[in-house]
Each structure stands twice: as structure tokens, then as C-alpha cells.
Amino acid sequence: MDTENICDGDFENEGCKLRNPNLQSLSSDKLYHLGLGTETHDLESMFGDLKFVCIGGSAHRMKNFAQYIAEQLNIPTDLSDITGHAHRYSMFKVGPVLSISHGIGSPSLAVMLDELFKLLSYAKCKNVTIIRIGTCGGIGVQPGSLVVTNKTVDGLLRPIYEQYILGEVVHREAILDQNLVEEVKEISREFTHYETVIGSTMCANDFYESQGRIDGSVCNYMEADKLKFLNKLHDAGVRNIDMECTTLAAKCYLVNIKCVIINVALINRLKGDQISLSPDKYKEFETRPQELAALFIKRKLQTKN
């Protein structure tokens, strides 16, 4: 078992640092799941101006976000799906903002990130920030609250992303930029009709057993066991559970890209397991991370100009 730390943390002045010497001997690179490639696309002219990549599970949400940020930044967009023809992820570009879906769970996110990082590198993008705008189950927070993640842990409460590489267990440190967390928290004060909490996020590999739900197809424990576990998480500073956070933090850290994770809590898991929001309430909640992300982006662009 091996813990690696090969990122030098110089976020500000550098682009995406691919950590793969083998890429230098590739004559061309096909980003298979994105349906893009160095031979078929002029990636620098398509993406060279990117400063923000917003990511989230569903294609539907990320299309909505693209529409929303276009209105907020007053940038015309045709909302065409750049990667739709590859049938895996959906990607929309609005000026300096990319909005892309990652599906559900760490492996789906990992595939997208590997190709996104190569895209950012080939396109010579500098100083890009990734913002995850997701949904989650909260722990001891009111439904509708936002959780900005300052620490990510796996299902055994370890701050790592575990991979099996060439038959060996490899642990990558899942570290987030704390200044960015504070910056986002500061901006969140403008939204006063709900709470924004800073806390740890646990990354789970399914929705039911791995999140301690008692309503899956298989469950060998009872309500009391669940509550004991969720309270243990709460005591450890965990305020929500998602299915991507350690992977996002570790993979971004490895290639020198800053990221911030903003999830809205759809429920308080200390009160129950089933999500039974009305469609209107769901839509309102789902929009909150998007509003915060958009305000963050606007402030950053104002500071820059």
C-alpha cells in the first residue's frame, strides 16, 4: 500500500499538470468518452479560454446550468451538446465556463476527469477551477442547506481515493484547497434564506447499503445500527454523503487543478432515508448550488477584469 503526493500545490500560475510521461510518445490522443481528439479537433481554439468547469451528475442539470450561467454572464449560447455524439457525457460551453455531466459515482466521474484533464492540458488552459454542483443526503443539516466540503473521506473514514493499479492497492490523498472553501463560504452569505455549512463529505459507492440506508434491496442491519453509524459520522465532522467527492479531490490534486464541492442536502439522513420532495421543491433545492457557483464565477471574473 502506497500513499502518493506528487502535486506541488502551485495552483495559481500553472495549467493542468498531466503526470504521464507516456503521453509524449502519442502521435495523437483520442478522448474516447468525450468524442473529441487532438487529431480531429482544434482543442486550443475550442477550449483555450476556459476558466471554470462546473460538473454534476445528470446531463439535464448541467444543461440547465449552462442556460443559467449564460443568462447570468449575458453570453449567448445555442446549448449544443459538444460531447453528446459519444453518448456518455453531456458538455456545454458558455464563454469561460464549461458545464459537463459526470454520471453517478466515482468510476463514472474518474473516466470523465481523465479525459477532461487531458483536454485542459492540450487546450493550454491556465488557472482553471472545477466546481461540483451536486445533490446529497445531509447529516444533521436541514433539507435545502448547502454543504461546502472542506474534507473528503471514504466509507472507512479515510481521507483517500483508493485505486487498484496493476494489481496493487494505491492510495491517493483526497485534499481540497481550504482558501477556496473559505472564499465560497464567504460568497454564500449573500443567500440568507437557507444555510450553507462547511464540513466533511463521505464518498459512498452505492446509494443504499454504503450510505447506511435501510430501504435497499439488501440490508442486514436495523434502524438503530444506521443511526449509530450516522451519528458517528456526524461526530467526525461529516455533514453529507455523496458518491464522488474523494475521487474528485484526489484526481484534481494530482494534476494541480483547484476544485470546490457544493452539494445541496435533499434530506436530513438523521430523520429518514426516502427522498420525497415535490418536483417544485426539488427544482428549487437543485438550483441552489448553481446559484452559488454562478455568483462565485461572476465575482472571480469581476476581480480579474
Place this chain on the structure above:
Amino acid sequence: MDTENICDGDFENEGCKLRNPNLQSLSSDKLYHLGLGTETHDLESMFGDLKFVCIGGSAHRMKNFAQYIAEQLNIPTDLSDITGHAHRYSMFKVGPVLSISHGIGSPSLAVMLDELFKLLSYAKCKNVTIIRIGTCGGIGVQPGSLVVTNKTVDGLLRPIYEQYILGEVVHREAILDQNLVEEVKEISREFTHYETVIGSTMCANDFYESQGRIDGSVCNYMEADKLKFLNKLHDAGVRNIDMECTTLAAKCYLVNIKCVIINVALINRLKGDQISLSPDKYKEFETRPQELAALFIKRKLQTKN
């Protein structure tokens, strides 16, 4: 660490056996990611006649398969997406066949399966077979060959699905029905213009490092290390790598549902990493597992009638 085996293997005469006593105290159950529920939908009348559930990564492929099986079985269909409004998975029903996407990777599949199993149970379906029609990287097999999986292993070559439940490591046996493997292999003899291989499948949690590719965003090994690993896999009987197999095998086994995994090899990984098939060749290859699944379904329905 705990190995569980709570399935009694009586596949023929029983339906989906949910292993969760807590469900009995639920007054209603919302299948959140499918956008279906016991209170809002008459699941038995909608799904009670199901005998086959075909699953695959992309919504696009599963819609194509629904169209194809409708033609093969001569059943009219409007190809409406039953779960599209929930924005996570796509589901199409054609008579006794359900065609549903599971996204990329084990967690995305696990979420779908948990809700599918509850759906099958609530709908009182009996003797259902799940067929995964996927794509994969082959190991020592010609591109375009089909691999029917007889054994699934994780990235450490263990025949298990590992979960973290309430902070503990739980191992579920990832076991496949060998009779079903032989049955599908027998039917595959009718397709003579390509090979169908029986072998082990390794389940990976990303597309690049975990599959030993040297063209990801991060890679700390070289071509020779990769080949050593792939040859080790080949010596152990592994003929392909996908991102879902152990999870599918273990979860189905737990709830007494038979499943078979048919993947088409898009490349031979001993020869390279990048997938550079022409669109026409890709479409032809992607269709092969669908043809085999459709023929299997037709034979089964003929035997029954």
C-alpha cells in the same frame, strides 16, 4: 471482513428475493432514481410480465436495443423512456423485455440494480434473467469478439464485490450461473463471422490506470509494466476488463436473479490502449452482444410456448 452467502440458488421457481426485513414496515416505496414508486405506479400491471432485463451503459444503446428486440419479437413499441423524467437512467419496455441503461461503473450500476430489484419484487415478476450487453477491452482476443463471462474478479483478482457498510468492509461473492453461460455459448455458435469466448472478466473502477492503460492523465508505470500485468491477467483466465461485472454478479446472486454478461471487445489490449474504430465498425461491434441477447431471448420464449 466478512464473506456472505445468503442466496439459496433456487433460480427457477422464485422471484427476486429482497433481503431486507426493513422494507416490510415501509408504507410506500419511492424508487427515486427510476422516478417510479409503489404509491404512484401500479408496478405489477406495468412490469408483471417481465422475463428479461437487458442492461448496458448508455441510454443510446439501450434505446437501440429496445428498437431491435421489438423488431425481432414483432412487438409494437413507442420507445417511450419510462424513467427519463428522473434524468438518471433510461428504460424501455418491449413485451417481456426491459431495456435499461446503467451508466458507467459499479456505483452507477448498483444504484440502478437496487431499485430494479425492488421493482421486480413489487411487480411480482418470476424467473427473470438479466443480460448485460456491454463493451469492453479484450485481453488476447480479436477486436469484435464476444466475451461471455464465467467468472468475475476485482482489480486484485478476487472473485468478490467489496462494499463499505456502516464503516465495515463487506465482501459479497460475485458468482455467475454456469449453466446460463453454457446456454449462451451454445447459441453463439450460430454467429460464425466472429468468435465468442468464455472467460473471466476483471472489473475496474476507472478506464485508465485501473485497466493498466498508459494514456490516462496520470500514469506512474511504463508499457512493459502494463504488458506484464495484462499477461498475468491472461494467464489467470481473464479475457476482458469491464467496469461493472463483479457488482452485477454479486448483487444478482444475493437476490436470486440469474444474470449473464456478454461484452464485445472493442480492442485487444495486448496490442494497444486507444480505441480508434470507425463509427461504422463501432456500430457493428456494439450490435453483436445485442444480436446474441436477442437470439437467446427468442429461443427461451419459444421453449416456453
